[in-house]
Amino acid sequence: MKVTVIQSNPEWENAKASLARLSEVLLTSDPGTDLFVLPEMFNTGFTLNAKQVAETMDGQTFSWMKKTSASSGAAVCGSFAVSESGTFVNRMLFVRPDGSFSSYDKRHLHSPGNEHTIYSNGNKRVTCNYEGLNFNLQVCYDLRFPVWSRNRGDADVIVYSASWPEVRNYAWRSLLVARAIENQCYVIGANRVGTTPDGTKYCGESLIIDPLGKIIGSLPLYVEGSLSCELNKSAIDKIRKSLPVWKDADNFSINL
Numbered sequence: 001m002k003v004t005v006i007q008s009n010p011e012w013e014n015a016k017a018s019l020a021r022l023s024e025v026l027l028t029s030d031p032g033t034d035l036f037v038l039p040e041m042f043n044t045g046f047t048l049n050a051k052q053v054a055e056t057m058d059g060q061t062f063s064w065m066k067k068t069s070a071s072s073g074a075a076v077c078g079s080f081a082v083s084e085s086g087t088f089v090n091r092m093l094f095v096r097p098d099g100s101f102s103s104y105d106k107r108h109l110h111s112p113g114n115e116h117t118i119y120s121n122g123n124k125r126v127t128c129n130y131e132g133l134n135f136n137l138q139v140c141y142d143l144r145f146p147v148w149s150r151n152r153g154d155a156d157v158i159v160y161s162a163s164w165p166e167v168r169n170y171a172w173r174s175l176l177v178a179r180a181i182e183n184q185c186y187v188i189g190a191n192r193v194g195t196t197p198d199g200t201k202y203c204g205e206s207l208i209i210d211p212l213g214k215i216i217g218s219l220p221l222y223v224e225g226s227l228s229c230e231l232n233k234s235a236i237d238k239i240r241k242s243l244p245v246w247k248d249a250d251n252f253s254i255n256l
Contacts, residue, residue: 001131004033004074004228007206007219008042009194013053015043015080019064026068030228034131036068038078039161039192039206040140041090046163046196047081048118054083065095073097075130078190079106079139079161087120092137092161094128102128104137108145115141123256127154132233135159136185143175143189147254151183153246156236158183162191166203173205181213184240186231193222211239
């Protein structure tokens with residue numbers, strides 16, 4: 001499977017403009033792509049102004065994802081702010097060309113940045129299958145919590161859509177590599193670039209990492225762009241067979 005990560009600089013709180021720019025980027029990306037992965041809140045930038053930017057599930061962003069997936073023949077994955085039942089959630093969608101989709105609401109909300117005061121956290125771990133691979137859906141801050149990311153025998157790829165700030169870039173790279181090694185999974189980290197009105201800087205460095213923790217693809221700092229890599233199920237199986245560390249993993253449960 002060929003995965004393409006899009007490292008973008010969203011138009012601040014302007015979904016229409018952001019989606020128009022992304023459409024142009026996807027048109028010039030690798031035509032053999034099976035899955036596009038976008039950053040967190042790819043349509044507006046990460047914002048606490050949910051009352052202004054959050055959309056319902058019949059809004060323009062979900063519609064754009066479905067149309068883009070159908071026209072490109074590739075799945076599209078990324079998060080945006082959703083208004084639902086009187087609350088706001090940071091929702092990651094994995095949309096397939098046939099119109100089917102899986103959704104995951106961000107579990108770990110960034111309390112130092114007051115995300116938890118605006119958005120409601122999810123309480124369901126979500127994995128989904130596409131083209132023979134199982135994907136564990138995660139959003140940004142979830143990366144810091146290995147128990148939530150833990151492979152329970154149902155994940156081949158962990159996907160992180162993120163708005164990870166420049167000031168903590170070392171942690172971004174280090175934790176992505178750690179999640180790949182400990183779970184013997186491919187890990188995809190799609191991060192944004194640019195600067196938001198409050199001065200927060202994002203440097204990108206989106207990565208694709210193999211199940212041994214080797215970085216097989218990376219995007220440069222501070223620039224928009226796309227990155228494509230092949231993911232191979234047989235490579236995962238070979239690694240897990242030659243070094244079956246999963247057999248020694250601890251059993252556990254999560255209290256929600």
